[in-house]
Amino acid sequence: MIHRFDVIVVGAGGAGLMAALYASRGAKTAVISKLYPTRSHTGTAQGGIGAALGNMEEDHPEWHIFDTIKGSDYLADQDAVKILCEEAVGMVYELEHMGLPFDRTPDGRIAQRPFGGHTNNVTKQPVRRACHAADRTGHMILQTVYQQCIKNNVTFFDEYQVLDLLVNDEGHVAGVTAIHIDSGELHTFYGKATIFATGGFGRLWKITSNAYALTGDGVAVAFRRGIPLEDMEFYQFHPTGILGLGILLTEGVRGEGGVLINGEGERFMPRYAPTVKDLASRDVVSRAIYLEVRAGRGIGGKDYVYLDVRPETVNKYFVEDGVKNPDGTPRRITAQDIRRKLPDISDFCKTYLQLDPIKSPLPIQPTAHYAMGGIPTNNNAEVVIDAQGTVMPGFYAAGECACVSVHGANRLGTNSLVDILVFGRRAGQNAAIYAAQADWPRLPAAAEEPARAALAAIRNGTGREVVAQIRAEMRSLMMDNVGVFRTEALLSEALARLRDLKECFSRISIMDKGKRWNTELLEAWELGCMLDLAEVTTVAALTRTESRGAHFREDFPERDDVNWLKHSLAYLEADGQIRMDTKPVTLGLYEPARRVY
Amino acid sequence: MAAHIGSSARSRSKFELYMWFFTRVSGVLMLVLGAYSIIYANLIGGPGMMDAAAQTRWAFFPISFHVTASKVEVEPNFQNAFWQFYGLLLFLLAATHGTNGIRVILKDYVRQPVLLAWLNALLFIVWLSMLGAAVYLLFVAQGVS
C-alpha cells in the first residue's frame, strides 16, 4: 500500500512531534512511529530543559553557549550551539504557552535548578538553568507536544516500524518503507521530504538507561543507504544509573544537592572537579566513578558508589561549600523538598532498590545514556552526506539520531531536550518549505522489495543461532570493551567478536512465523541494526587516537587538538567495509582550552 | 488515525447530573426520614408496645398497616395526614431512587439501544404504577381500614 504525504516524519518522540507540529502547518504530514507517541523515550527525561531565562539568578545565553562548547570538549560546531542556546529561551516560553506545567517560582515564573556543567561564567559556580516540571520534565514535554499535534490534527501511523529509506537513482529521498506491526503488511510512505527522528541506540550496551525500543533503527537504515555517520565513537555514559538496572537517576538529584560517596565514605568529586564538584559534566563524573572503583574504593570494594541525597548529608556539604539561595541566605533542604522536587526518583528507588532516598544512600553505576553521534546534518536539519556539507535532497534528521553537532564529544545535561525541540522545529519548518517547492521525487521501482527480502531472510532462516543470545553477548561486549575506558586491545577484540556475532546473526532462526504482531521478527531485525551500529562505534573508537569528552582512550589519554579537533565520518562501502573520514569542526566563538571543572 | 476532536453538536442535557445529585440527596433524606420514624415510634409506642419487627417495618415505611398488630393506638398516632404525606414523600423518594438505580444498571449492561429504550419505557410504566399503587394504599386503603 502506498501513502502519499508531503512530509513524512519517522519517530514520535520530542523531535518527531515537534517536527510534525511545524511541518503540518504548511504541508500534508504523517508521523510514523513504532510505538504510540506517548511511549517515546523523551518521556523518561527527568531533570530539566536548559535555557538561560535567568529566572533564579543572572544568566545569559552566551554562558549557556560557552558551557555547551566546553562540555562538548570543543568538538561541537559553534554556530549550531549558538542556535541551540539562543533558541532555547524562546522554545521554553513556547512550551509554556503550549501548556507545559513547569514548576514555578514564588512569583509565578518558571523555576530552574542547577545541572551538571552549567555555570556562571564569571564566578564559575553552578547556575540554575534547567527549567523543570518536578522530575518528569521529559514526560511533560512529550505530552504537551503530542497534545498540540492532536489539536492540529496531525496524522499518525502508530505502531508502524520503518525498515528502509527510499533513495532513488538521483540520490533523492522519496520516503520510507514501514511494516504495519498489527497486520504485518508492508506500506510505502511516499513523500517529498522525510524527517528521521528515530532516537538513539543505548540498547547496544548492557547497562543502559535507554528503552527497549532504542535500537538505532533509523541510524542503521540511513547508514545502509550510504549516508555516513558522524562522531559515532562518542557515546555518553550517565554517571548515575541504578545499580544493575541502569535506570536513570537524574542529574537533578545532584542539582538539588546530592553528592557521590565512595566506599570510604568520602565525597570524591572535589578531587576530580574542584570548582563544581558533583556537578561536573557527565563524562568527567562517570570516569571519576570508574577510577574510584578501580582504586578499590567502590562500596564494599565492588563496582559501584553511592549517590547520597539524604538531607543531613546534603545540608552538611551545603554548609561546607557555603551554598547560598538566590536571596543570599544559606541554602538548606528538607526531606519534604526532596519528595516534592524528585517524586519519581523516590518512586524508582522504592520500587527497584527498596530504598528511600531520604533515609539511605543509593547504589549507582554509570549507564549508557546518549549518542552524541548519528546522522550528520547542517543547521537546517538537512542531512549532509560528506565532509563538504553536500545536502541529500529531501532528507532531514533531528534529535538523538542526528548529529548537528551541538553536543560534540559530550552532551551537557538538559541539552538533549533543547536539541530535540530546536532542531525538531527546524526540521519541520524546513521540510515543509522544501516540500512546497520541490517536485515529487521519482519513487524507486519495487520500493518495498529490499525490506521484504530482509524480513523474509530472517523469517525463513533455519540456522541454530538464537537472537537473544547474540544480543546479550553483544551488549556485554560493548559494555566491557567499548564503554567508558577504551584501549586499542579492547576495541580490536570487540571488533573481532562483533564480526563473529554478525556471522552468527546470519544463521539465526525464529519461532514466530506469523504475520500479525510478529515482534520476534522485528526484534531480530533490530538486532541487525544494532550489530551494524556496534561495529561502526567500535571502528570509530579505534580510529580516534585521542581522549576527548566521552571517548576516553587509556592508550591516548590526552586530547589531541592538532590531529583530532575534527568530526569523524563513517561510511559503509559497497564491500561492507567501514571507511573512516573526517570533517572540520566549526569554531569561531571560543578557542579550545583546557577543560577543567 | 487522525484525531477526531469532539463534535460541537453535543447535547447539553443535565439529566444525568440531576439524577446523580437526586440519588445522593434522596439517599440521605431517606436515612433521615427512616431515623425520624423509628425515633417517633419509640417515643409514642415505646419498646413495650411494639416488637422489634413492627418498629423496623415502621422505620422502613410509616404506613399504619405496619403497626396495626402492635399494642399501640394506631389512631391517631400513626394514622393521620402527616404520616400519610410523610409516607408519600418517602415512597416517592424510594421509588424514584430505586427506579433510577435500575435505569443505571440497565444502561450499563444493555447494549442494544432499541432493547434499552423498551426496557426504560417499561421501567417508567412500573414506576408510575408503583406510585399509583402507593397513593391508593396510603390514601384510600389506609383511609378505610
Add this chain to the structure above:
Amino acid sequence: MSKLARVTLSQFLTYRGGQPMLAWLLHRIAGIGIVLFVGMHVLAAFFLYGVTGGTANTVANALTEFYESRPMQIFILFAVLYHGINGLRIVVLDMWPGLHRFHREAMWLQWAVFLPIFLIPAFLIALGIKIG
C-alpha cells in the same frame, strides 16, 4: 479486530479489586434486592387491600410468605442497612473529594458501623427472638 473485547463474568469475578469493588457489588445487589422486595410488598399490599379489600388473597399470600421467610428477612435487613450505610460513605466522599485520600479508612469505618447494626438484629431474627 474486535476479538475478546467483552469482559466475561469470570474475568469480572477474577479481577482482584479491593474492598470498594466488593462494596460496589454488594451495593448493587442490595439495591436490586430492595427494589424487588418493595415491588413485591407494594404488589402484595395492593392485592390484599385494593383487590380483595383486606381479606385473604392468594397472590398476596404467596408473596408475603416469600418475603416474610426468615432468610428473606435477614437479606432485606442486610440490603437496606448495607445500601444505606455504604451509600452514606459514597455521599460523604462525593461531597468532599479531598476525603478520597482516606477511602481505605472509610471502608473500615463503614464495616465498624455496619456490622453491629446488622448482626445483632439479624441474629435475633435468625433465632426467632422477639423483643417487646
Add this chain to the structure above:
Amino acid sequence: MKVKVKVRRFNPEKDHRPYWGEYQLEAQPTDRVLDLLVYIKGYIDGTLTFRRSCAHGICGSDAMVINGRNRLACKELVKDVGRTIVIEPLRGLPVIKDLAVDMEPFFRKYRSILPFLINDEPPPYTERLQSPEARERFDDTTKCILCAACTTSCPSFWANDSYLGPAAIVQAHRFIFDDRDRGAQARLAILAEADGVWRCRTIYNCVDACPREIDITRAIGEVKKLLLVE
C-alpha cells in the same frame, strides 16, 4: 528461585479461543515481571507477544493483568508477586495477540476530551505567570502516562465501553484545573454527558491500578463537584 509463569495466550491467526501458556524459569527475587516475559520470549517461546519500552514505569507500554490486578510488568518485582505469576491481557480492550491489546479505543477517548491547553489570548513575550499553588492544583493528574491500567480496571468500563473511563477524565482534570486554560466549559460539557463522569461509581479499582499513584477517584470527584456547583 524457580517461578512458574502462566500467560493467557491468543493468536488470532491460529487460535479460536485463548489458552494458558505455562513456563517454568529461574528468577531473581528482584527481577521485574517484565524481565521474565523478555526471557521467555528470548529463550523459551519467541511467539510470546507483549508491548514494552522504557521498562521503568514511565512509558506505559506494559500494563497487563498480573495475578488478577492491573499492573505495569516493569514495576512488579518477582519477590512481591510470588512463585506463581498469572498474566493476562488488559480486560475490556480487544486482544490483538497474547498480551497486546488494541489501544485505539482508549486513545480515541483520550482525544475526545480536548487534551490540550485552550487559551486564545495572545501570550506574553515571556512565560505566563502561574503561582506555585495554582500549579500544585493539578499536579497529581499531570503524572498520567496513558497506560490504560485504570480504565481497564474499571467495572463500569467493562460493562459498557462507551464510558470515557478514568484516564480520559484524569487528562481532562489536568486542564480543567489549570488556571491558564480557558476550555473548561467545553470539557465539562463532554464530561457531563451520560458516558462521562457519572458512570464513575467510586469503585477505586483505578486508584489501586494506577502505577503513578494518581488519586484518580479524587480527580473524578473534583470534576463531579465542579459540575454540581456550576
